[in-house]
Amino acid sequence: xxxxxxxxxxxxxxxxxxxxxxxKEFAKAIGDPNPVYLxxxxxxxxxxxxxxxxxxxxxxxxxWCDKMPAIINDLKINFMMVLHGEExxxxxxxxxxxxxxxxxxxxxxxxxxxxxxxxxxxMITMEVLYTNQKGEEVAKVRSLLVExx
Amino acid sequence: MAQExxxxxxxxxDPMPELVKGPLQKLQHVQYAxxxxxxxxxxxxxxxxxxxxxxxxVICHGMLIMGIVGQAITGWIPKKNLKKFGVxxxxxxxxxxxxxxxxxxxxxxxxxxxxxxxxxxIAKDENEDVKITGHFEASLPNK
Numbered sequence: 001x002x003x004x005x006x007x008x009x010x011x012x013x014x015x016x017x018x019x020x021x022x023x024k025e026f027a028k029a030i031g032d033p034n035p036v037y038l039x040x041x042x043x044x045x046x047x048x049x050x051x052x053x054x055x056x057x058x059x060x061x062x063x064w065c066d067k068m069p070a071i072i073n074d075l076k077i078n079f080m081m082v083l084h085g086e087e088x089x090x091x092x093x094x095x096x097x098x099x100x101x102x103x104x105x106x107x108x109x110x111x112x113x114x115x116x117x118x119x120x121x122x123m124i125t126m127e128v129l130y131t132n133q134k135g136e137e138v139a140k141v142r143s144l145l146v147e148x149x
Numbered sequence: 150m151a152q153e154x155x156x157x158x159x160x161x162x163d164p165m166p167e168l169v170k171g172p173l174q175k176l177q178h179v180q181y182a183x184x185x186x187x188x189x190x191x192x193x194x195x196x197x198x199x200x201x202x203x204x205x206x207v208i209c210h211g212m213l214i215m216g217i218v219g220q221a222i223t224g225w226i227p228k229k230n231l232k233k234f235g236v237x238x239x240x241x242x243x244x245x246x247x248x249x250x251x252x253x254x255x256x257x258x259x260x261x262x263x264x265x266x267x268x269x270x271i272a273k274d275e276n277e278d279v280k281i282t283g284h285f286e287a288s289l290p291n292k
Binding site: 022025026028029030031032034036046047048052054055056059060062063064080083084085086087088089090091094142 | 170177180181183184185186187201211212213215216217219220222223224227228229231232233234235236237238
């Protein structure tokens with residue numbers, strides 16, 4: 001059961017170097033054949049500086065940074081009972097190969113809800129605002145985790 | 150792929166081009182796990198998935214389905230114009246499902262000098278079961 005007193009907690013930053021191969025690998029795993037994610041010339045031809053990170057790429061630093069287990073543990077969430085309820089991105093700048101992005105995960109909302117069937121759930125909203133090596137804000141990620149009880 | 154799309158050419162009610170993907174394969178779960186770093190065995194290990202109550206075994210990563218919705222969106226509207234993209238995960242997707250992504254323009258407005266279009270998107274399987282409902286906003290150039 002989530003510790004609802006943890007709302008407002010900030011966790012150590014995720015620092016992630018964006019690699020060209022990871023962008024391509026991610027696009028290929030989705031099965032997205034759009035050449036802007038795979039081919040630098042195609043991307044430049046469409047007005048990008050290089051191949052841009054795909055729309056959901058920011059799941060990569062979150063999942064690969066190895067910080068989630070500690071966050072889940074600190075929030076006293078039972079990982080086996082967690083569902084991913086919602087995910088939202090706001091985009092401010094493109095993310096390109098070679099960028100080093102930094103984001104601080106924050107717990108912005110925690111509340112208990114009761115479903116129509118009477119089951120209780122804890123709703124945990126996490127936000128990560130990423131900036132790049134130039135200090136530009138590149139994107140904000142908002143994730144809603146639902147812990148069934 | 151995505152050609153330049155101008156604000157004047159998009160109207161409320163216009164459909165987004167449909168994207169159909171599938172049947173999804175378990176192999177893609179493994180590929181997506183490696184690419185994304187989400188190694189929850191619920192997506193790759195049938196024995197584990199059954200032990201936690203999934204009678205048919207593994208289920209797809211929700212974020213893979215969101216990625217497929219992202220493919221549908223940025224196959225139409227260039228990634229550089231995308232400002233916001235959010236989804237609610239409405240149902241589980243299983244290997245063998247074929248996902249169809251559709252959408253439509255619900256609003257357009259000029260705000261702070263940006264030409265914003267607002268769209269709804271939905272991903273369903275071959276049985277019309279909804280997997281994702283979502284929305285996105287894009288800023289489009291003038292002609």
